[in-house]
Amino acid sequence: MDLRRSSIVLLILSVLSPATLSMRYELLSGHTKCISEEIHANAMSVGKYSIVNPNDEDHPLPDSHKITVRVTSPQGTAYHEADGVSTGQFSLTAVETGDYITCISAVDHKPETMLIIDFDWRSGVHTKDWSNVAKKSQVEMMEFEVKKLFDTVTSIHDEMFYLRDREEEMQELNRSTNSKMAWFSFLSLGVCLSVAGLQFWHLKTFFQKKKLI
Secondary structure, three states: OHHHHHHHHHHHHHHHOOOOEEEEEEEEOOOEEEEEEEEOOOOEEEEEEEEOOOOOOOOOOOOOOOEEEEEEOOOOOEEEEEEEEOEEEEEEEOOOOEEEEEEEEEOOOOOOOEEEEEEEEEEHHHHOOHHHOOOOOHHHHHHHHHHHHHHHHHHHHHHHHHHHHHHHHHHHHHHHHHHHHHHHHHHHHHHHHHHHHHHHHHHHHHHHHOOOO
16 A cells, blocks of 8 residues: 555556656757657647757858758657748647657758757646746736646556556556466476476387396
8 A cells, every 4th residue: 555655646646747748959950869759649748849949039040050850750650840940839638548759850951050949848748838828916826726636647547547557558468467477387397397207208218128127
């Protein structure tokens, strides 16, 4: 019971903790960087990306600062494709549980140029921008907190069902493995007895020929 309670507490903490994948990284011309995110089935996921302007914001990006973006499912289905862009965004609803991959490639350019990429990826309850939902009045703030809590509880509920299904799959796998191991043990025992019988018969025949028995 204590282990189950601890698992539920860890699950709640993992859902309540920030699940936003936000980063800034460097990418050299002609190179690709891929990022994966595990998303559960029927969960919403949104992302946005942009190239940091090396010049002042008033100046346009150089021609060398272009990227190609591709977002794929665990089975390789493309959910988003963009070629020769400097900024963009995507959204998807996962049809299967697994690792979804976003690959960002910098266009080939001579001489090589170092690009700085801003990338933000949110999944599940974290896809909602609650700062745009919150209001100033106290009543509306309470309503906002209730909605946020409801979405969190729903996410925990879905996660618990997902873990229960995984547990059932693991139990079925264990039962299947134990059954196969039992049959293998019986087979091994039969082989050992057969070999022992053959050895006994061979020795008995040998001693009879030598008239030792």
